[in-house]
Amino acid sequence: MRQRRLAFLALLLSLAVASVSVxxxxxxxxxxxxGTHDGYDYEFWKDEGGSGRMTLKSGGTFSxxxxxVNNILFRKGRKLGASQTHQQLxxxxxxxxxxxxPAGNSYLCVYGWTKNPLVEYYIVESWGNWRPPxxxxxxxxxxxxxxxxxxxxxxxxxxxxxxxxxxxxxxxVRTSKRTSGTxxxxxxxxxxxxxxxxxGMIYEVALCVEGYQSSGNADVRTHVLxxxxxxxxxxxxxxxxxxSRSAFSTIxxxxxxxxxxxxxxxxGGTPSGSGIGYIENGNYVTYRNIDFGSGATSFxxxxxxxxSSGSTNIEIRLDGPSGTSVGTLSVGSTGGWNNYVERSTSIxxxxxVHDLVLRFSGPVNMDSFVFGSGGSQPPTQPPQQPPQQPPQQPPxxxxxxxxxxxxxxxxxxxxVNVTITNNGSSTVNGWTATWTFTGDEKITSMWNxxxxxxGSSVTARNxxxxxxxxxxxxxxxxFNISYTGSYxxxxxxxx
Numbered sequence: 096m097r098q099r100r101l102a103f104l105a106l107l108l109s110l111a112v113a114s115v116s117v118x119x120x121x122x123x124x125x126x127x128x129x130g131t132h133d134g135y136d137y138e139f140w141k142d143e144g145g146s147g148r149m150t151l152k153s154g155g156t157f158s159x160x161x162x163x164v165n166n167i168l169f170r171k172g173r174k175l176g177a178s179q180t181h182q183q184l185x186x187x188x189x190x191x192x193x194x195x196x197p198a199g200n201s202y203l204c205v206y207g208w209t210k211n212p213l214v215e216y217y218i219v220e221s222w223g224n225w226r227p228p229x230x231x232x233x234x235x236x237x238x239x240x241x242x243x244x245x246x247x248x249x250x251x252x253x254x255x256x257x258x259x260x261x262x263x264x265x266x267x268v269r270t271s272k273r274t275s276g277t278x279x280x281x282x283x284x285x286x287x288x289x290x291x292x293x294x295g296m297i298y299e300v301a302l303c304v305e306g307y308q309s310s311g312n313a314d315v316r317t318h319v320l321x322x323x324x325x326x327x328x329x330x331x332x333x334x335x336x337x338x339s340r341s342a343f344s345t346i347x348x349x350x351x352x353x354x355x356x357x358x359x360x361x362x363g364g365t366p367s368g369s370g371i372g373y374i375e376n377g378n379y380v381t382y383r384n385i386d387f388g389s390g391a392t393s394f395x396x397x398x399x400x401x402x403s404s405g406s407t408n409i410e411i412r413l414d415g416p417s418g419t420s421v422g423t424l425s426v427g428s429t430g431g432w433n434n435y436v437e438r439s440t441s442i443x444x445x446x447x448v449h450d451l452v453l454r455f456s457g458p459v460n461m462d463s464f465v466f467g468s469g470g471s472q473p474p475t476q477p478p479q480q481p482p483q484q485p486p487q488q489p490p491x492x493x494x495x496x497x498x499x500x501x502x503x504x505x506x507x508x509x510x511v512n513v514t515i516t517n518n519g520s521s522t523v524n525g526w527t528a529t530w531t532f533t534g535d536e537k538i539t540s541m542w543n544x545x546x547x548x549x550g551s552s553v554t555a556r557n558x559x560x561x562x563x564x565x566x567x568x569x570x571x572x573x574f575n576i577s578y579t580g581s582y583x584x585x586x587x588x589x590x
Contacts, residue, residue, distance in 0.1 A: 122151040136174045141167040155318030162310045170206055172301025177210040181284045181297050185323040191302055192275040192317035197223035199309025205278055206303035209295035213262040218283050221272040228266050232510050234433025236286040237363025239279050243267040265292050285373045290432040291401045339384045342391050342466035351380040365462035366435050366569050372460040379416050379454040387445040391466035395439040399460040401432040407457040413449040421445055426459050435462055437568035495519025498587045509582055514571045515589050517564040525562045528555045530585040536578045544572035
């Protein structure tokens with residue numbers, strides 16, 4: 096009996112030792128430190144005040160807590176040496192699951208740096224009581240079934256991986272919070288570049304919890320970072336077209352039958368909700384069985400371009416990429432990769448049913464296109480506004496113009512997007528929008544329009560390059576506001 100008791104005690108002791116060894120394998124950090132742990136690079140960084148604690152667990156997982164800090168961050172990921180671009184590295188994605196409990200200003204994000212140029216970047220999945228970064232939105236993208244606002248901010252003489260420097264920050268910030276899922280990181284990189292945000296050599300990719308003048312805790316239960324391999328399919332795959340489509344009804348650009356490109360993707364944030372982007376020289380898309388009837392003589396497309404110089408040609412061919420060329424649409428800058436306008440060109444007369452090929456000489460974003468039989472008819476189905484921008488009021492002002500408004504708000508501020516659509520049959524040359532705020536709202540910045548504000552009354556006028564609105568086309572301008580009371584969507588009139 097004594098021997099059995101001794102054996103039982105020995106078993107309990109061995110289990111206790113094993114349990115202790117598991118606990119000891121979890122490294123606890125309470126001061127600034129970097130290193131590697133179980134195949135991942137990590138960093139704990141805090142500037143001043145308060146306290147923080149990071150527990151390194153297996154693989155990419157960790158837990159953290161912070162109390163009354165000024166600024167603190169905890170992250171685990173991979174440092175990649177800044178020797179390759181993201182295209183050279185291959186597809187980058189992250190699967191994660193986090194219990195996230197911020198009390199104050201904090202965010203949960205993919206975080207990293209590039210070199211040449213020096214860029215600090217964030218893909219923000221969730222946040223505390225303030226939605227970063229409080230800057231001017233460059234538009235909205237759709238990745239992994241969710242919408243993200245894109246921003247660029249600049250830091251002047253601030254700490255960086257190259258010492259005190261001036262550098263840009265790129266941001267993708269979800270419009271709704273989440274704390275688990277898969278992040279297609281490469282798709283964000285592509286979207287930034289399509290808007291003129293240059294990515295350099297990738298120095299780091301990490302999952303980060305950051306706190307600013309706050310307290311909180313987080314438990315990263317799953318974190319798997321995958322680097323390399325082919326790009327995933329677009330998050331919004333092309334829908335299949337009918338057996339035959341009329342050339343005189345608007346065709347959505349993403350409704351192609353085939354594509355020749357390693358970069359082209361379906362994108363969000365267009366007037367109709369989605370389109371195509373990430374287009375490069377030599378790429379082409381094919382739309383089968385387009386019925387041109389008794390004759391098409393013009394081509395119109397809703398496009399956006401942020402080119403700083405030059406233009407992209409969209410060559411219109413029939414029955415294959417080397418087939419008959421019937422015309423070319425040249426697209427210069429429209430004022431931004433998310434500022435869509437209609438462009439048109441005459442083409443050689445086309446009759447009957449053909450496969451349509453659009454061949455590109457460079458980057459451009461395309462929402463939709465339509466053919467005409469005389470160059471003066473508006474699209475049968477003009478571009479519609481995205482679901483998140485319901486009409487604010489009936490069409491107002493002259494020329495059949497209508498207005499829709501959407502906004503993204505945070506504590507004491509908002510970004511407001513205003514889309515003006517020409518529902519008439521005549522081209523509008525110059526527009527003016529007016530409204531009166533109901534509270535103490537103050538415009539802090541505006542883009543794609545000029546404005547004056549006197550008290551609560553505001554007048555916005557077209558910029559030099561977006562005053563012309565073709566029938567069925569739209570233009571968008573946006574502005575940031577600050578306020579101390581409550582925000583109410585303005586009732587905007589345009590004429």
